[in-house]
Amino acid sequence: MSEQRMEEMLAWYVNGTLDAAERQQVEAWLADNPEAQMQLAEYEFMRDSVAETGSEESAFDTEAGLDALMARIDQDEAANQPQLDASGGSLWQRFRQSLQWNLTPAFARVAMVSQLGVVMVLGALLMLPAETEEPGYQVLSGPPAVVAGGVVLTLGLAPDTRADALQALLRSQQAEIIAGPSALGTYRIRLPDDDQQAARTAALKAHPAVTYLEPAQ
Amino acid sequence: MDTASERVAEEIAWIHRIGQGDRVALGQLYRRYAPRIFRFVTRMIKDEAKAEELVNDVMMEIWKGAVQYERRSSPSTWILGMARFRTLNAIRGKQLDTVEYSQAPEAEDEAGDASSGCTQDELRQLLRNTVARLSAEHREVVELAFFHDCSYKEVAEILQCPENTVKTRMYHAKAKLKPWLTNLGLSLSETGGVT
Secondary structure, three states, X not given: OOHHHHHHHHHHHHOOOOOHHHHHHHXXXXXXXXXXXXXXXHHHHHHHHHHOOOOOOOOOOHHHHHHHHXXXXXXXXXXXHHHHHHHOOOHHHHHHHHHOHHHOOHHHHHHHHHHHHHHHHHXXXXXXXXXXXXXXXXOOOOOOOOOOOOEEEEEEEXXXXXXXXXXXXXXXXXXXXXXXXXXXXXXXXXXXXXXXXXXXXXXXXXXXXXXEEEEOO | OOHHHHHHHHHHHHHHHHHOOOHHHHHHHHHHHHHHXXXXXXXXXXXXXXXXXXXXXXXXXXXXHHHHOOOOOOHHHHHHHHHHHHXXXXXXXXXXXXXXXOOOOOOHHHHHHHHOOOOHHHHHHHHHHHHHOOOHHHHHHHHHHXXXXXXXXXXXXXXXXXXXXXXXXHHHHHHHHHHHHHHOOOOXXXXXXXX
């Protein structure tokens, strides 16, 4: 380490804040080095001079300052108190307060209440059910099934499926047609409500003529 | 545990209690730090009334922000860093008179004349006056090292500059004071040599 670098460490050697390794380096540099020792003495003189509080300095009045601080904290907390109180009122009171209702002119209050009424009426009208719920289109699976008992499925078949093949297929799984064919050529079928439903569905799906089979909505 | 680390642990405990709204702990920290902050601030601005106000601004900030103290720096570094930041803001915002460098320590003759026949106490007072006339960046490093006992790492954190800059500033501050130190007639026999 250069002379300057070592001297740069001296101030902190003097104030006792170097770590052990740095302190050892400085002490090795100081040993048998009168010039370095002179530098050290100068830093020590600087420290002693600066650390001493000069008589010319105004003494800081700690207790008066502390009293002023505590008073400031009290004021600060008192200033925050009304806001806390306000937040403790009822919802309606807080709403009125946020609107500064009491400071609002009478004609403005009437206008605001009227506007609120109109908004509420329009909102209620929007909530009423529409006259028609027809969506104007139909999904492949058709409208939701309303048939009680059994599972209702939408069945799609290959275009060249013969009627007798369809009948044989449905009969083999005890299925019955309850609607169809639709415009898309699908049928709504119902399977019996028994413990074979899964197997029947799997058998229908596995048939080469079946192109689509999903639960009806 | 040495005295310095005991002091730091005590201060950390106070700050923790302050974070819980303990005014007694605030009073303890205030008594230890307010005079130090005041001195630190009056080394930057001339206005003592404003300095007193800044002391309480800093302590108020501690009161409100103690719960966020994360021990990444020592309490003294945290507090003095806050004091410096607030003072610089006050200087920028209100055009406060700063303590400026005023051609002092260059004059070897002045140093020699002033120091002749002085006692050690008087010599220290002379040197203190001279330090007060260093440039702000040199003066604050000297103050932080020798009055506030900060390590160079802490000084760097407070001043927000690299550690090497801190060391170099101290080196140059000492070089500025060299004529005074030389003419003050220091010798190893007077100072006791290496301690």
